[in-house]
Amino acid sequence: MYKKSTQNYYRLYSRSKKECKNCPDFSACATDLGTVRINASAYYPSFYRNGKKVGTSDYLRVMRLRKIWAEGTFAVLKREHKLNKIQKRGLQKATEECLLSATALNLKRLVKTV
Known part of the structure; x- marks a missing residue:
């Protein structure tokens, strides 16, 4: 139940x-x-199934990729887009602020590659 x-x-x-x-x-x-x-x-x-995967080669590979992609992106967003402190109030507005910052970062990366 x-x-x-x-x-x-x-x-x-x-x-x-x-x-x-x-x-x-x-x-x-x-x-x-x-x-x-x-x-x-x-x-x-x-949670239990994922806990059993810790230490396996697949887990370590995924964590290495996470360090490269996700953690670096969060660092850039916090440093260059002022996301170390959310400016808006409310969950919906905070989500909107994070999505707009991520969109701006992706657009910057797109312009840089083109």
Whole structure:
């Protein structure tokens, strides 16, 4: 069963107290009449799968490419487009400011190559 929390969706499991009695995390779970509710993030399966990839050759290759492309771009945006501090208020306007800065950077790169 998926429930809406303050930020994300989470999964809600129900088990009997007998099954959870010896669990070390039992005190952190919510208990009702004879059942235990366990809250789990809906993103945990993806998080777990990605965690298993850490240290593999594919992971290291992707991280090296990320350093080259993404981190360099963020550094340029922060240095030359004043994105170290967002000037606008609100999530939508801040997103707009970031997209406009990224568009400006891409246009500069396009002009430079042509």
